[in-house]
Amino acid sequence: MAAEPVWSVDPRTGKPREQVAVEATAEEVDRAVRAAHAARGALADRAARAALLRTAADLLDGSRDHVVEAADAETALGPVRLTGELARTTAQLRAFADTVEEGSFLDVRIDLPDPGAVPPRPDLRRWKVPLGVVAVYAASNFPLVFSVPGGDTASALAAGCPVVVKGHPDHPATSELCASLLRRAAVKAGLPEDVVVLVHGFDAGVALVRHPLVAAAGFTGSVRGGRALFDAAAARPVPIPFHGELGSLNPVVITPAAAGERAAEIGAGLAASMTLGAGQFCTKPGFVLAPAGAAGDRFLDALTAGVSETEPSVMLDHRMRDAFVAGVGERAALPGVAAPVTPGAGGAHTVSAGVLAVDAGRLVAGGHHLLLEECFGPVTVVARYSTREEAAAVLDLLPGNLTATLHTTEAADDPDAAPLLAALTPLAGRVLVNGWPTGVAVAAAQHHGGPYPATTSTATSVGATAIERWLRPVTYQSTPDHLLPPELRDGNPLGLPRR
């Protein structure tokens, strides 16, 4: 059988640009995983890991124009956004280099022996070790920061795990370019280039999660694709952790008092957030509870005005565009659903952003479950509620989310704020007040994850704690100093944070 070609496609025209690779066969996936596995010993050196991450950031920054051009040609996300995404990617790589050097992620805990305890307590020294080869499934919508050089790869390398990335078919040329830079960085840091290996193809992705030497997986993508891989990971003879970010509605609740205070500002802010990047952010606010009545009407008018002004946009690929057009059509056709701005096809290759509106009572009555499912692209659903109890009843119907947002008054005088915030917290991993969820700061206190289907685990894929996904604890009991890893020895020769 001939190798399946992997084409780079221009989403602005739907036309193939160039063939950049072929899909990996099962044998090629096996070779890729074995090569990565063979490179794992070299990654035990934390200084080399930090050097790799910093060098990769430098090489990516050094090829900025080339990377941005390649990514824009394949994704139509535009040079401004992609330049920002690259800056975020390299900042994240450098942040993980800092994390590696600082060492608290090793979570070293030492219990000195207590022969007087009943029963006597031996010398116990715990730290964390890398799990092994990590499979990374790149996202469509972030060709850099959630793809080959993104957070899953950076955190896995920081943990000491080699990575096999399954590239996303929406940006294979960008993936090849980034992988070559990462592999070059490895060699410059004195490591084998196979600490990062790239494969392409749907079947390759399935073979990867089933490979016996793959020890964990990170995924960013759809509920359907992610769940299939999660199921494969769980069904292995030796199941592995599967950290998948699958889908999120990112509900927003606007209190009556907030709408009374600044309906226009909230409407305009929402219009900007939900259309950002053609509505293709995993944190796009896709479902909004707004009060019925005049203040809520003013909010909806401002949202409508903002979205109406949006130019048609190019989505990441034509399959997504067609799914968006079909998805919004199906939703708009439901009884009682209005379309203050009709979403749908723009030109032959674009989509138009839109807003759907419905009475919250319809949702509480049990119909219209489709409105509570993510629709990828520039659309949001506004449900109008009459009472706080009705809003809370709708929130009870929602699946898990990455984010949940409350809009309340600037002053601390809103009686709905505390109860609605309490109702939002169980729904998400990040809760925002008077802000918008698009834009995820890379910071120690960040959590990018949430109850299923937002995430298949309790872990985060952004921020320093993302490294925890690729480690497991090992405790040494009564082990002589000379046989301990230096990280655990008496006198703390490496100066690590320890408890």
Next chain:
Amino acid sequence: MAAEPVWSVDPRTGKPREQVAVEATAEEVDRAVRAAHAARGALADRAARAALLRTAADLLDGSRDHVVEAADAETALGPVRLTGELARTTAQLRAFADTVEEGSFLDVRIDLPDPGAVPPRPDLRRWKVPLGVVAVYAASNFPLVFSVPGGDTASALAAGCPVVVKGHPDHPATSELCASLLRRAAVKAGLPEDVVVLVHGFDAGVALVRHPLVAAAGFTGSVRGGRALFDAAAARPVPIPFHGELGSLNPVVITPAAAGERAAEIGAGLAASMTLGAGQFCTKPGFVLAPAGAAGDRFLDALTAGVSETEPSVMLDHRMRDAFVAGVGERAALPGVAAPVTPGAGGAHTVSAGVLAVDAGRLVAGGHHLLLEECFGPVTVVARYSTREEAAAVLDLLPGNLTATLHTTEAADDPDAAPLLAALTPLAGRVLVNGWPTGVAVAAAQHHGGPYPATTSTATSVGATAIERWLRPVTYQSTPDHLLPPELRDGNPLGLPRR
């Protein structure tokens, strides 16, 4: 259909003692989970959680004679062991009360806003919140410390999660007694008694892991039972974390130099460890790599002598006894397997401890995989190796383990020590040198878990970090102080450890 009775059975005779309960129907499981779920709000109060844990410890200690008598009648583990197990159980409950009060498990991380950053960083404050109702599956072999009042229950309550325990059929009366004490402790601590609910029955256990309001599960038991529940947890519409401890060989490697130095001592120590509690510890050393040659022979002689002196013992139930007799018989019948002490049936209700021996070469050649599977009960398999490479080749064949043990010389002059320790570390969550794995100290640096099938996750079920299994992070972004939980407010009103 009539309710299925749950009998307490005397393992010393195989005779039923009394009917203590009935198996829970699906409706009863649903009621139990809903009752626990309704109690979750009350557990948000950390002071009440600490009081609950301490009161439970006090009530268990206050009923010591009663609890030990009940457990001995059902398990035949003997009052000495059970008195020790109860002390360990109550110490663990009090240790988790300390953990709750100390508060670092909340992992509070605060990033103050940085408007000068590109992009500007908002105020981010992260902590961890309880997942919800936890299903706990009690173990056969520890009727207290891995059962109703054990580590899974204690850590889940400490995390703020109500618990529904599925009792083990080997000790239903003990389970009922302990559950009633825990529920009484809840009331004394001002909490609803349904923060702990007990159910019985195999079908009830399956219904429990599938219940939509169950948010996580903890399990200690067999590979077969644990894997079936793990699969059910993963197959749910909303999958949940399943922390199962399933099975472990707990390999031991004795270097030639160690055997040369103290063969008799190591043999005697192993005999004591592998027969402790009728060989029914999850950390029983069930597989030993000992050098060929004279020093190794002396080790085997000492092991043989020690095990030969062991009295026949009563196992936890007759099904286990029969499985042990069949399992050792099947293993002993393999070609090339000797039985320096023949394990098998003792009297009509007991088993005799034994030792099996085989050349490591047979294992490397690919046969005899059965010898690399745990056989629950008082038996160990000694594989004799000729070279360090052969020993390492056998280790490569082993599944994951809770523990791995190296016996080396007392002085730092053993050339095999470092390479064999390096080969053992990937196999286990706890690595011991010159000790025995039975006995798991409750300590901050403890890790009781290991690669599959030892554990289905990277978590520990013993030690302070066991609480991490029942929590998920939530980050608040740009949230006004008055809407934040007190744990995250400016000025740290609760005095928690924060980063």
